[in-house]
Amino acid sequence: MNRSVKGSLVTLLTWVLVLAFFFPVFWMILNGFKPESVASSVHPKLFFSPSTEGYQLAMDRGMKGYLLNSLTASVTATIIAVVLAIPAAYALSIRRVKNVENALSFFISTRFMPLAAVVLPLFMILKTLGLLDNIYMLAVVYGAVNLPVAVWMMRSFFLEVPFEIIEACRVDGAGLGREIFRVALPLVLPGVASAALITFIFSWNEYFLATLLTSSAARTTPPFLGSFVDGRGQFLAVLSAAATIAALPVIIAGWVAQKQLVRGLSMGAIK
Amino acid sequence: MLSSKRALTFGAGALASALALAACSSGNVSTDSGSGGAAGGKVTLNLATVNNGQMKDMEKLKTEYEKANPGTTVNFQVMEEGDLRAAVTADVASGAGQYDVVTIGAYETPQWGANGWLVDLTPDLKSDSSYDVDDILPPVRDVNTYDGKLFAVPFYGESSILMYNKDLLSKAGVTLSENPTWQQVADAAKKVNSADTSGICMRGKPGWGDLFAPLTTVVQTFGGNWYDDKWNATVNTPEWKQAVTFYKTMLDQSGEKDPVSYSFNECLTALKEGKAAMWADASVAASMLEADDSPVKGKMGYAHMPVEKTKQSGWLWSWNLAIPSSTKNKDAALKFVKWATSKDYIKLVGQKIGWSNVPPGSRTSTYEIPEYKEAAAAYAPITLDVMSSVNPKQPGVNPQGWVGIQYVSIPEFQDVGNQCAQLVADYIAGRGSVDDALAKCQTLAQAAGDKHKS
Numbered sequence: 001m002n003r004s005v006k007g008s009l010v011t012l013l014t015w016v017l018v019l020a021f022f023f024p025v026f027w028m029i030l031n032g033f034k035p036e037s038v039a040s041s042v043h044p045k046l047f048f049s050p051s052t053e054g055y056q057l058a059m060d061r062g063m064k065g066y067l068l069n070s071l072t073a074s075v076t077a078t079i080i081a082v083v084l085a086i087p088a089a090y091a092l093s094i095r096r097v098k099n100v101e102n103a104l105s106f107f108i109s110t111r112f113m114p115l116a117a118v119v120l121p122l123f124m125i126l127k128t129l130g131l132l133d134n135i136y137m138l139a140v141v142y143g144a145v146n147l148p149v150a151v152w153m154m155r156s157f158f159l160e161v162p163f164e165i166i167e168a169c170r171v172d173g174a175g176l177g178r179e180i181f182r183v184a185l186p187l188v189l190p191g192v193a194s195a196a197l198i199t200f201i202f203s204w205n206e207y208f209l210a211t212l213l214t215s216s217a218a219r220t221t222p223p224f225l226g227s228f229v230d231g232r233g234q235f236l237a238v239l240s241a242a243a244t245i246a247a248l249p250v251i252i253a254g255w256v257a258q259k260q261l262v263r264g265l266s267m268g269a270i271k
Numbered sequence: 272m273l274s275s276k277r278a279l280t281f282g283a284g285a286l287a288s289a290l291a292l293a294a295c296s297s298g299n300v301s302t303d304s305g306s307g308g309a310a311g312g313k314v315t316l317n318l319a320t321v322n323n324g325q326m327k328d329m330e331k332l333k334t335e336y337e338k339a340n341p342g343t344t345v346n347f348q349v350m351e352e353g354d355l356r357a358a359v360t361a362d363v364a365s366g367a368g369q370y371d372v373v374t375i376g377a378y379e380t381p382q383w384g385a386n387g388w389l390v391d392l393t394p395d396l397k398s399d400s401s402y403d404v405d406d407i408l409p410p411v412r413d414v415n416t417y418d419g420k421l422f423a424v425p426f427y428g429e430s431s432i433l434m435y436n437k438d439l440l441s442k443a444g445v446t447l448s449e450n451p452t453w454q455q456v457a458d459a460a461k462k463v464n465s466a467d468t469s470g471i472c473m474r475g476k477p478g479w480g481d482l483f484a485p486l487t488t489v490v491q492t493f494g495g496n497w498y499d500d501k502w503n504a505t506v507n508t509p510e511w512k513q514a515v516t517f518y519k520t521m522l523d524q525s526g527e528k529d530p531v532s533y534s535f536n537e538c539l540t541a542l543k544e545g546k547a548a549m550w551a552d553a554s555v556a557a558s559m560l561e562a563d564d565s566p567v568k569g570k571m572g573y574a575h576m577p578v579e580k581t582k583q584s585g586w587l588w589s590w591n592l593a594i595p596s597s598t599k600n601k602d603a604a605l606k607f608v609k610w611a612t613s614k615d616y617i618k619l620v621g622q623k624i625g626w627s628n629v630p631p632g633s634r635t636s637t638y639e640i641p642e643y644k645e646a647a648a649a650y651a652p653i654t655l656d657v658m659s660s661v662n663p664k665q666p667g668v669n670p671q672g673w674v675g676i677q678y679v680s681i682p683e684f685q686d687v688g689n690q691c692a693q694l695v696a697d698y699i700a701g702r703g704s705v706d707d708a709l710a711k712c713q714t715l716a717q718a719a720g721d722k723h724k725s
Contacts, residue, residue, distance in 0.1 A: 227349040
């Protein structure tokens with residue numbers, strides 16, 4: 001097999017995979033514009049007269065409020081996770097603190113336990129504190145849940161910083177703050193962006209805790225999407241429309257951060 | 272370095288702006304800050320509910336209630352059925368008091384009432400003659416009563432009926448009586464079945480509320496049941512085997528392809544598009560088949576759920592409003608519950624939204640409203656007839672120790688029903704034998720039944 005045929009086959013395979021992964025998203029967007037009876041038809045239809053009724057219905061149900069709650073929880077959780085992860089990751093990589101070196105495996109072990117095992121004690125604690133159905137409580141929980149991942153990611157990025165640069169700034173008399181924020185952090189900024197984006201996406205998509213820890217004022221978008229499921233009626237078009245709206249902020253955030261993300265993801269590679 | 276620094280500054284600025292924006296506008300899902308009691312004469316009621324047509328209509332009409340009761344705001348929190356069960360159970364069982372009114376099924380009411388989680392509505396409803404509690408359909412009242420106390424009131428009720436496409440049946444030369452037997456239905460399905468159209472569509476999707484809703488009624492009319500009256504499991508009996516084998520054979524011979532992926536909505540679509548000729552399922556489906564945009568409007572016939580050894584075999588389900596004992600707004604919650612399940616509310620739905628959208632299966636008087644009788648002429652009489660004649664105290668051939676038809680009112684049943692449904696669905700899909708499925712199911716059911724032996 002000559003090289004050009006091989007190349008064409010690889011390209012073809014890539015396109016097949018891309019289309020296979022993209023198709024459900026495309027179908028969701030398409031369904032959002034179908035009338036309900038067409039969306040749930042036994043024979044899927046590609047051509048139809050488009051309607052924005054699904055979008056209208058989703059917005060009429062007060063989707064804006066749920067989106068704003070999701071934004072509050074996700075942005076606050078991202079700030080909490082990033083602000084706490086930077087010094088923690090620094091202490092586990094460049095400026096190693098002996099007493100906490102073993103904490104690394106502890107950090108990640110907190111992710112091993114299924115959320116279902118944690119939710120009941122968490123529910124009871126929040127109930128006692130009167131913090132159920134509070135959006136900032138949810139943000140703190142999301143920040144805490146995502147902190148281990150952020151620390152692990154940032155630690156691996158900090159490890160990539162050439163130690164000579166750190167030594168040079170120390171020789172020049174830089175203090176710890178200057179060392180972290182003026183020297184090391186700018187070098188791993190793409191990594192920080194990736195960790196922040198991952199935290200944002202995880203928080204934005206979280207369903208289980210949001211369902212159980214919020215009831216009304218602090219409800220976020222994922223349980224709201226679930227509420228369109230109707231055991232006695234068709235709901236595919238309106239659910240697809242609402243899901244498309246809910247996916248947009250994450251797609252936009254990913255698109256904006258694309259360049260940083262690619263740099264961040266390749267930071268672990270040998271330079 | 273400089274560009275990285277700028278990027279950091281920009282990123283931090285963007286995050287701070289987004290947070291400020293989000294913080295300014297957060298929490299406007301509800302119109303008030305939680306169920307904050309009755310301070311200053313203002314009350315906010317949080318209502319947890321399921322996403323169905325009747326509740327969506329109630330959400331639209333709540334402004335009428337708020338107008339008539341200044342100072343009261345009602346927040347609707349609509350959830351998927353599974354989420355609703357999880358969220359409301361956690362809240363009510365722990366006494367968290369996040370919800371003032373909850374939507375629960377007939378399965379939950381007696382159990383939650385027995386646990387002391389719900390307010391007893393009997394004294395308030397009995398003393399209010401305008402509410403007319405005796406107008407609630409007696410079988411629906413029975414399933415929401417525990418120890419003589421009414422713990423929840425229905426806003427929607429349903430039984431199950433047989434629905435068939437008259438055109439397709441007459442083309443095949445088949446006629447059905449109003450009270451057919453399962454064997455007659457299976458024979459009819461066989462005659463109507465073709466490459467394009469399945470003779471019958473029945474639920475096969477695993478789940479206690481999916482496959483086991485119709486299948487339990489088939490088992491009961493074949494003479495079987497989950498337990499005897501002493502909580503001995505009776506799943507490995509010949510009656511169960513006969514019923515389950517009959518169900519699979521009927522689906523194999525004339526049912527939809529891949530039945531284990533079919534539940535209510537899938538069969539509804541198949542009937543509407545003429546891909547199935549018959550369907551035995553929830554009575555509310557008739558209103559959807561007769562809706563203005565339905566291609567089969569006016570072409571459908573309706574009959575009682577097919578039987579074998581019993582006189583009736585329809586199921587009985589209701590969605591109800593209840594007030595958790597942990598609410599801080601009991602009086603306001605009670606007032607709202609009475610409004611939402613009153614005769615006047617039913618008329619309000621008819622006038623404001625449409626007579627075919629009136630909540631069915633809750634009150635006898637609904638079926639006496641002339642406008643409703645006209646709008647729902649095709650299916651209202653049979654719905655009332657079936658709902659009034661089913662017996663939730665003894666739906667099968669033998670006595671049972673609980674009140675309810677297509678479920679057993681014990682907390683373990685959801686789990687037992689789901690696991691057994693998976694086993695039976697495997698058998699329906701040809702991945703196992705009926706004896707294996709029922710033997711395993713018997714063990715599961717017995718372990719649950721043992722906890723209730725006195």
